[in-house]
Amino acid sequence: MTDFTPLASLIGGMMIGLSAVLLMLWEGRIAGISGIAGRLLPPYRDRAFLSRFGFVIGLVVAPFVMMALTGHAAEQTVSSNLPLMAAAGLFVGFGAIWGNGCTSGHGVCGLSRLSARSFVATGVFMATAFITVFLVRHVIGD
Amino acid sequence: MSFLVNLALGLLFGLGLVISGMSNPAKVLNFLDLFGTWDPSLAFVMGGAVLVAFIGYRLVLARKKPIAADRFHLPAKSDIDLHILAGPAIFGIGWGLGGFCPGPALTALGLPAAGTAAFIPAMFIGMWAARLMSENPPRTSST
Numbered sequence: 001m002t003d004f005t006p007l008a009s010l011i012g013g014m015m016i017g018l019s020a021v022l023l024m025l026w027e028g029r030i031a032g033i034s035g036i037a038g039r040l041l042p043p044y045r046d047r048a049f050l051s052r053f054g055f056v057i058g059l060v061v062a063p064f065v066m067m068a069l070t071g072h073a074a075e076q077t078v079s080s081n082l083p084l085m086a087a088a089g090l091f092v093g094f095g096a097i098w099g100n101g102c103t104s105g106h107g108v109c110g111l112s113r114l115s116a117r118s119f120v121a122t123g124v125f126m127a128t129a130f131i132t133v134f135l136v137r138h139v140i141g142d
Numbered sequence: 143m144s145f146l147v148n149l150a151l152g153l154l155f156g157l158g159l160v161i162s163g164m165s166n167p168a169k170v171l172n173f174l175d176l177f178g179t180w181d182p183s184l185a186f187v188m189g190g191a192v193l194v195a196f197i198g199y200r201l202v203l204a205r206k207k208p209i210a211a212d213r214f215h216l217p218a219k220s221d222i223d224l225h226i227l228a229g230p231a232i233f234g235i236g237w238g239l240g241g242f243c244p245g246p247a248l249t250a251l252g253l254p255a256a257g258t259a260a261f262i263p264a265m266f267i268g269m270w271a272a273r274l275m276s277e278n279p280p281r282t283s284s285t
Contacts, residue, residue: 012162013190019155021198028208058152077168078257091236093268099229112195125234132238
């Protein structure tokens with residue numbers, strides 16, 4: 001069970017949106033995390049490695065900055081089923097790059113640009129995620 | 143300079159993920175569990191993000207060019223092909239299994255959790271495999 005947090009979620013979401021807008025203003029790119037992270041791996045096609053690396057470092061240090069600012073540790077519960085998490089990682093990584101985007105690139109940036117491809121992508125990944133959780137929790141049993 | 147701007151924007155994005163609860167897989171999985179312990183919070187994350195980006199993109203894209211680049215790099219594809227169906231379908235299965243998508247997984251990288259340590263290397267392997275399989279290698283720099 002997790003608490004319903006509409007206000008914190010709305011504010012956090014608006015910060016995500018603001019980051020995406022400012023990245024577009026600064027260098028004209030979509031704030032798609034899978035695109036940014038995936039291009040940290042070779043082959044390299046442009047000279048933006050350092051910028052992408054900076055963005056990823058910002059993500060990684062965020063919970064520590066949060067802790068320093070508020071004194072509250074980021075709440076996080078991760079499954080300790082390692083084969084399941086490894087399979088999840090493979091699917092997420094492969095699917096995000098194969099589909100040209102993930103929750104951020106399609107779900108936030110793409111929808112905001114009214115991209116038809118992103119509406120399809122978001123609908124599809126929401127659907128398979130809902131179905132997966134339904135099967136895991138209510139059919140197979142947790 | 144670009145490194146520092148990106149660092150700040152990554153931090154803003156990451157703080158948004160942490161504050162919103164999106165960085166917590168338990169919360170994501172409860173959002174996805176419509177017929178169980180449903181927690182609708184994450185609809186507000188997406189709503190808030192899309193609201194700001196929808197308005198902000200319109201203001202920014204009215205400019206001739208970004209501040210630190212000579213043009214905007216917007217995805218040009220518009221066709222609905224197999225990639226845009228199969229990729230997100232696979233992605234959604236992984237998201238539903240682990241509760242992590244790439245951004246939240248990266249915010250979790252420095253926090254001790256065995257599940258994260260299993261997820262992240264696998265995610266990068268998956269990303270790399272997909273890039274090698276899907277990219278034709280024209281070596282012209284497009285940026």
